[in-house]
Amino acid sequence: EVQLVQSGAEVKKPGESLKISCKSSGYTFTTYWIAWVRQMPGKGLEWMGIIFPADSDTRYSPSFQGQVTISADKSISTAYLQWTSLKASDTAIYYCARCGSFPRGGFDIWGQGTTVTVSP
Amino acid sequence: SYELTQPPSVSVSPGQTARITCSGDALPKKYVYWYQEKSSQAPVLVIYEDSKRPSGIPQRFSGSSSGTMATLTISGAQVEDEADYYCYSTDTSGNHGVFGGGTKLTVL
Numbered sequence: 001e002v003q004l005v006q007s008g009a010e011v012k013k014p015g016e017s018l019k020i021s022c023k024s025s026g027y028t029f030t031t032y033w034i035a036w037v038r039q040m041p042g043k044g045l046e047w048m049g050i051i052f053p054a055d056s057d058t059r060y061s062p063s064f065q066g067q068v069t070i071s072a073d074k075s076i077s078t079a080y081l082q083w084t085s086l087k088a089s090d091t092a093i094y095y096c097a098r099c100g101s102f103p104r105g106g107f108d109i110w111g112q113g114t115t116v117t118v119s120p
Numbered sequence: 121s122y123e124l125t126q127p128p129s130v131s132v133s134p135g136q137t138a139r140i141t142c143s144g145d146a147l148p149k150k151y152v153y154w155y156q157e158k159s160s161q162a163p164v165l166v167i168y169e170d171s172k173r174p175s176g177i178p179q180r181f182s183g184s185s186s187g188t189m190a191t192l193t194i195s196g197a198q199v200e201d202e203a204d205y206y207c208y209s210t211d212t213s214g215n216h217g218v219f220g221g222g223t224k225l226t227v228l
Binding site: 047062 | 153157165174216217218220
């Protein structure tokens with residue numbers, strides 16, 4: 001079964017760092033792109049960026065460039081999203097999603113989401 | 121930055137046809153994908169490449185695209201189709217993905 005399993009919910013304080021993960025299984029990790037999508041409380045989906053694990057080709061939304069880092073570890077079929085200094089406005093659900101080809105393709109498989117809460 | 125525009129809400133009675141639109145300047149050259157999101161659940165792909173339906177998605181879901189507008193049609197909407205629907209595509213540069221603002225479908 002093809003699936004993306006994300007790491008568990010996180011509660012952090014402003015200024016702390018964080019790295020969340022998205023582990024793939026059931027397919028060849030290096031032949032698909034992995035995107036990260038943010039959903040703030042009560043709001044819509046926002047495309048943050050995408051990575052091709054085979055060569056780490058990464059694209060960021062201008063809104064998130066410099067705010068987060070997307071990476072991948074081919075050896076363990078896992079993609080990551082990380083922050084060096086969290087803000088309260090980073091409170092959201094973060095989804096990873098698989099994309100067959102970028103920019104032509106969309107997302108066919110989604111992770112279950114990771115809830116990140118940033119509060120003093 | 122590039123935007124995809126959706127109506128905030130659409131409301132139909134059960135059995136009626138629901139149409140949700142998505143407009144964007146790049147759509148004549150880009151595929152559109154549609155996602156259904158029910159509360160507290162991850163989004164689900166319901167239409168890909170403008171008009172194709174993934175396996176397991178009911179036939180009442182269909183998609184079309186013409187010019188700068190794409191449309192998701194739910195023919196004979198059911199109560200269980202109540203959800204938020206998002207269109208997705210990429211900008212003209214091809215370097216950035218974009219979601220529409222989302223449309224809340226009410227079937228009541």
